[in-house]
């Protein structure tokens with residue numbers, strides 16, 4: 001009996017009342033059972049990509065084994081069934097984000113492609129020389145480089161909102177950057193390097209007061225927090241499926257319908273057109289206008305299943321569990337004198353970045369690896385924020401819904417080994 | 424723990440904590456910069472080469488213990504050697520850290536202290552850390568050759 005099924009059954013009493021049994025939940029993830037170098041795998045890199053529950057693996061296997069054809073094309077049974085499953089997945093994403101309409105959900109390859117789409121379609125059409133885009137110090141490279149490319153093309157100006165020593169956005173400084181030329185704020189919901197949760201309601205209100213559009217990079221938020229795009233009132237919201245326990249190669253761009261409608265297509269091809277002659281092509285309606293070519297069909301369907309999975313477990317219950325593990329891990333890491341935590345914001349998701357004295361993060365990573373512990377060591381594709389803290393690289397332990405306080409203790413034991421070797 | 428000690432030998436830890444020949448010599452006549460974006464290792468190797476002999480060698484940079492120790496031990500190993508000898512040494516070093524049975528295992532004597540890096544072989548993703556200083560060193564030599572050939 002899987003934990004989801006259990007949760008689904010107990011959800012008659014309301015999913016929020018049932019206790020979150022992490023050991024049950026772990027049973028849903030086949031990969032977690034294995035040993036690495038003869039030690040139980042302690043997977044602490046879900047912020048890079050999360051492991052997949054059996055239901056997701058099974059949904060993809062089933063699709064290819066039993067019910068697969070290209071979508072939006074065939075008049076025959078299998079094509080209709082697959083199209084239905086694909087569009088159901090879109091509806092699941094819509095409900096998950098609480099978007100107003102399913103047509104506001106565009107399937108893309110991932111957050112990176114979603115941001116590039118907005119930069120190239122929306123930015124290139126509506127921004128000009130001297131227009132300003134406000135980012136934050138904490139952005140992932142994928143929310144920096146597409147805007148730099150737009151700068152090359154259109155002469156837009158990038159401005160960067162700073163953070164304090166805890167890794168929190170400085171709201172007053174941010175507000176000062178919003179001026180008559182500001183066209184867009186492109187900001188992360190949660191920092192992948194620090195774990196900081198951005199105060200989005202204020203960030204968005206300050207921008208909207210001045211008629212400025214807001215794009216939110218939700219990659220690190222959707223696995224941990226309840227997201228409601230209508231309540232946030234953001235204009236664009238992007239995330240990747242693979243960090244939400246779904247497949248890689250699939251992601252989501254949410255955009256307000258009126259914005260998506262005003263935007264030109266991003267790529268040309270099949271699926272995104274209504275009719276083509278060599279003189280003129282009529283584009284399809286949203287979201288299909290932005291979905292040129294055959295999409296990652298099983299990816300979208302697998303993502304829909306992943307959303308079912310986390311929804312059944314309950315976003316709030318997942319968050320409560322992860323926050324408990326985070327609090328425990330933070331306390332334990334603080335016991336180690338030579339360890340410096342980077343990113344100590346008051347509101348964080350379950351990500352811990354740190355350095356240990358002079359020991360290079362890659363040496364830490366290698367030693368922990370031999371203990372069966374998978375952590376990320378490096379700059380986490382967020383070099384500007386690393387520079388802000390004067391650490392070219394850190395070790396990052398990130399905790400997903402399947403991680404336990406016991407695993408945090410194993411991490412601490414592993415770090416003691418590092419200290420032993422580097423003495 | 425045995426395998427980790429194999430990688431992080433005392434000599435390696437010692438050289439990574441207090442690298443020898445660290446800095447920029449005033450008489451350098453060629454140099455090269457090397458980057459390992461995966462690790463964030465970066466270093467610059469400075470050389471003074473005269474009549475095909477490495478008279479002076481030093482480096483600056485930062486990175487993991489393996490890359491720093493490798494750079495430090497390399498400077499000791501190649502100083503005073505001819506270019507040909509130094510390149511030959513890199514070949515043997517490369518084989519030491521990548522091949523299960525190094526090409527000239529009976530000849531490791533020539534590698535001397537550098538044999539402490541044999542453990543790197545068990546950690547494939549760390550091979551680049553060990554070889555980066557050497558690639559940078561030969562890059563500096565190559566560049567000098569280029570300069571000469573364009574004269």
Ligand SMILES: Cc1ncc(COP(=O)(O)O)c(C=O)c1O
Pocket residue numbers: 047048109110111112113140142143188190191192217219220240381
């Ligand atoms: C905050 C953030 N934004 C964007 C990305 C890019 O996501 P993807 O590589 O899936 O497109 C990541 C993933 O590392 C991330 O953590």
